[in-house]
Amino acid sequence: MTSRKLVMFGPLPIRIMAGIAFIVAGLPKLANIAVNQGFFGSLGLPPELVLPIALLEVIGGIFLIVGVLTRITAAIFIIEMIGATLVVWLSQGFVGGPLLKQAAILTSSTLMAICTSLLLIGPGRISIEWDILKQEVFPREKYITQDQKYILVTIFQRMSICCLSRQRYVCINMKRYQGQHLMPLLRLPHTSGIMR
Numbered sequence: 001m002t003s004r005k006l007v008m009f010g011p012l013p014i015r016i017m018a019g020i021a022f023i024v025a026g027l028p029k030l031a032n033i034a035v036n037q038g039f040f041g042s043l044g045l046p047p048e049l050v051l052p053i054a055l056l057e058v059i060g061g062i063f064l065i066v067g068v069l070t071r072i073t074a075a076i077f078i079i080e081m082i083g084a085t086l087v088v089w090l091s092q093g094f095v096g097g098p099l100l101k102q103a104a105i106l107t108s109s110t111l112m113a114i115c116t117s118l119l120l121i122g123p124g125r126i127s128i129e130w131d132i133l134k135q136e137v138f139p140r141e142k143y144i145t146q147d148q149k150y151i152l153v154t155i156f157q158r159m160s161i162c163c164l165s166r167q168r169y170v171c172i173n174m175k176r177y178q179g180q181h182l183m184p185l186l187r188l189p190h191t192s193g194i195m196r
Helices: 003-007 011-031 033-042 047-066 070-089 098-121 128-132 146-176 179-186
Strands: none
Touching: 011 033, 011 047, 011 070, 011 098, 033 047, 047 070, 070 098
């Protein structure tokens, strides 16, 4: 397996780890909504945000793991991590202590960096968008599969054979043409570059 093919597996580990991290962060919010609503209220945030954020983290984490709507999900998580860092972890109302605050900021920054990478490069191999849909849902970018590569190689090979046959035909029959018939031959496209 070439290094270029291995690069397409690069997003896989960070995509799975980010998905697991967001699911782990979202499930406790769903399990104890009342406590988290009180925590949000202490920070001056609307308590009603707990349920949408919890659903976003769980569903979005699943999307990242399976590799569907990857760029959209990553963009939404970037916005969430920026908001969590500025509004929650750097807030004066956060009473978790300096070590917990530092760990939370580092975690949010790491997840934001991972999501930025996924936003730029997409889901990569072993994902629904790559292996099943053969294209990203957004942006609608088609991937070149192995079958498509084989078709493209076959087309270029046949083009090269045709050009070679035409060039050979011209060389063999050059002596049969008179001087007034040589101009059309001189206007034939140069095909030596294709054969290299």
